[in-house]
Amino acid sequence: MATQILTSCCCDDNNRLYRYLVPHIDDILQKERDHALHVNDQMAAAWVLRERGHYHDAERLISTSFHLIRSAYGEESQETLLVAGRLAQVYSKQGRWKETEALELEVLELRRRVLGTEHPATITAAANLSSTYWHQGRWNEAAELGAEVLEQQRKILGNNHLDTILTAVNLATTYCNMGRWDQAEVLGLEVLAQRRRILGTEHPDTIKAAASVAINYRNQGRWYDAEPLESEVLKQQMRLLGVEHPDTIRAAENLATTYKKQGRWLQSEKMEEEILEQRKRILGMEHPETIRAAANLATAYYERGQWEKAEKMDLEVVRQQEKVLGPEHPDTIMATANLASAYHDQGRSKEAEALNLEILERRRKAIGVEHPDTILSIANLASNYYAQGRWDEAEKLNVDALAQMRKFLGREHPDTTQVAINLAFTYMAQNLWEEAEKLLAPTVEHCIRVMRLPHPHTQDNIQQLIMVYEALGKWDKVKETEKLLLS
Structure with missing residues (x-):
């Protein structure tokens, strides 16, 4: 009777019940061996366990x-394919993408x-595979299959069907990671x-x-648009799913990243330390989400100037x-870029240069020459040349990077702003003060508008602009600009 009740509760609308069902499922599983349960009951229990983040137990039941079912109905039966799809979902929840991909390819x-290609079940299988490509950083494959799905x-199910909407979500996320943010936002x-x-x-x-909308805002540097959405998402996830549910932890990660971008580094660091401990305890040390949490914490250490801690964690x-x-996954390349930044800020310019040259080549190969991350790699390499006093090389790279950033990201994106500042510093190092002023004055205005006046980077850039005005003898501008400094 208990397992029949669990079976009746297994549907998308019962998420609030799942947290209360888990102890009862555990009790049933301790009393009865898996094979003693009816297949329907095994699948129902596995569904609840999966939704509550108990992936290993769910995998055992579904497997x-x-x-x-495969023994009873054969390889090509709809029952077998349905359960194979569920098993692939559990693999994906554990970050086991190669196993997920192999199973989803077979199902598709x-x-x-x-x-046939237009049956709803076939389309769902293609959507699942597109998502798996995305998680492996294979965005071109994900976007191509996702757009097709x-x-x-839209043609067969309609615009308002939940599967259509889910595919649009995944495609928007893919566009976001490819730097196609306008398409992602639409x-x-x-x-939503x-x-x-x-x-x-x-x-x-x-x-x-x-x-997802908040993440897209954050990637465009619209942190103050992202924050209220992310705060509300986190509150809702905590209330509906609980503090340790994977989706709640992911919401906390997103908000912590936004705090970091706003210069609220202590809040970000505290949150990311808590997140890393949760990831280690729930998912284990080698799960991709745990590794990503460690990378985020290393970045928080980096922002606060704790170079040795950041370097150790980045390694x-x-x-x-x-x-x-x-080595070619975007997350791996990003972690290597973070390590190069840690070397750069410790004055280890040669080591940083070697890594940044490698990263630039890998990004050109993996995501193309016009992707924002590739352009950022050019800017990072320019910073290495600047630190070594190689002004001509730094200037040439920064001019190229700035032109591309303005073209693909816009003038007010934080990455564009940072490259403009780097180029201005290169001019200042060569005593080209007028060129530095032309860049730095409008860039400071962008910083105030986008990052806000209290942001530490905004305040640093105001100090640099004052230095330029002093070098040019523009004392009225010095006094006017000094008013922007916060005590």
Whole structure:
């Protein structure tokens, strides 16, 4: 009877019940062996366990069901393919992307052959595979398959079908990671409005849509647009899912990153230390999300000038990501870039230069020459040349990077602003004060408008502008600009 009740509770609308069901499921599983449960009950229990983040227990139950159903119905039965898809989902929750991809490819090929390309189940299988490509950093493959899936779903299921909306979410996220933020924002806002209308504001999928829009704002440097959305998402996730649910932890990570970008480094560091401990305890040391949490904390140490702690953590992050994700994964490359930054800020310019040259080549190969991260790599290399007094080389790279940043990100994006400041510093080092003024004066205005006046980087840049005005003997400008400094 208890397992039948669990089966009846297994649906998308019962998320609030799951936290109360888990102890009862644990009790049932301790009293009965997996094979003694009916397959339906195994799948229902696994569903609840998966939704509550108990991935290992869910995998064990689904794997048992998969072998039983495949033996009974055959490789190509709809029952077998359904359970195979569920098993792939649990693999994905554990960051086991190669196993996920292999299973999803098999499911997609079988569904195309048995059901045809336009059957809803086939389209869902293609959407799942697109998501798996995304998690491996294979964004071009993810975008190509995702766009195809979205077009089919709009045609067959309609714009307001939940599967259509989910695909739009995934495609928006992919565009975001490719630096195609305008396309990502249009899709993301459309999805958020649909989910609020269809599902309500507290549905988990609505909350995820709000989080996606916030991430897109953050990637555009619109941190003060992102923060209220992220704060609300975190409150809702804590209330509905609990403090240690993976989605709640991810919401906390996003807010911590925004605090970091706003210059609220102590708040960010405290949150990220808590997140890392949760990730280690729940997912283990080698899970991609744990490694990413360590990378985020290393960045917080870096921002506060704790170079040795940042370097030690970055070295471990790079080692783990190369092992788990591979050297060409975007997260691995980002971790290597963070390590190069730690070397640079310790005055180890040659080591930083060697890493940045390697990173630039890997990014050109992996994501293309026009991706914002590739352009940022050029700017980082220019900073290494600047630190070594190689002004001509630094100037040439910064001019190139600034032109590309303005083209692809806009003049007021924080990355564009930083490259403009770097170029201004290069001019200052060569006593080219008028050129420095032309760059630095409008850039400070951008900083005040985008990052806000109290941000530490804004205040540092105001100090540099005052220095330029002093060198040019523009004392009225000096007095006027000094008023922007906060005590």
